[in-house]
Amino acid sequence: MSRQAAAEQLRTATAEIVEAYHAALTRLSSPLATREDAWQQCRYQARNIVAECAQSLETGRPVEVTGVGEYSRLLGAHRVTQQIPVSESVRAAEVLWEAMQDAVARAAALAPGERHAVQQEISTAFRTATGMRLYQGIRGYEEAARPAGPAGRPESADRPERPERGSGEATAxxxxxxxxxxxxxxxxxxxxxxxxxxxxxxxxxxxxxxxxxxxxxxxxxxxxxxxxxxxxxxxxxxxxxxxx
CATH class of the missing domain: 1.10.10.10 (Winged helix-like DNA-binding domain superfamily/Winged helix DNA-binding domain)
Structure with missing residues (x-):
C-alpha cells in the first residue's frame, strides 16, 4: 500500500515537476524551453516519463508503451529541422531528473521501510524511459542529418541497393x-x-x-x-x- 501511495504522490507532483523542468531549461537558455514548439514536445515527453516512473513503482515491473520508440525517432529527426542539436536532448534528460528530486523524496517518505528501494526503483524506471527515448531520438537525428546521396535523399547503411533494371523488382x-x-x-x-x-x-x-x-x-x-x-x-x- 505504501508503494501505491508513493506512486500516487509522484503522479500528483507532475505539474510541479514540469514547471521546475521548464524553469531549469530556461535558466540554461535551452532552445527546448525558449522555443514554444520544442517546449510542447518536451513537456509531453516529461509528463509521460513521470507517469511511467509512477506506474513502474506501482506494478514493480518495467513499463512498455506502444509507439514511444517511433515517436522519439520522429522527434529526433525533427530536431534537425528545428536546428536544435541532439546534445540538448541529452542535457534535458539530466535536467528533468534534477527537477524530479523533491517529488521523489516526498514519494519515498511515504514508504519509510522501503525509502531507499523506492528511490532506486524510480531512478531505474527513469533511466530506462529516458534511455530508450534518447537512443531512438539520436537514431532519428543521425538519419535525418546524414548527407544526401546522389538522388538527393539521405544515404542509409540500412537501405539495400536498388536492383538493376530487369531484375524483376517491380515494387521499387x-x-x-x-x-x-x-x-x-x-x-x-x-x-x-x-x-x-x-x-x-x-x-x-x-x-x-x-x-x-x-x-x-x-x-x-x-x-x-x-x-x-x-x-x-x-x-x-x-x-x-x-x-x-
Missing amino acids: PAADAEAQALELLTLREREILEAVREGLTNRQISRRFEITEATVKRHLHNAYRKLGINSRVQALNKTFPGQS
Missing part, C-alpha cells in the same frame, strides 16, 4: 513514391498517425496533444491528402506497413 518505384510521400508529413501529422495506430479516437488524441478535435481532423485530412488515401486503415497500411 512504388516504394520510393511512398517514402517520398511520408517525407511530406509534418511531425504533428506523424504523431497523430502514430496515435491512430495505438487505437486512439480523435477525442483521445486531442487530449494527448492538448489540441481540439477539429485540429486533429485537420491534421488527419492533410496527412490523407499527402498520402493519397482517404481512411484510417489506408493511412496505417501506408505509414506503418506490416505493423498496423
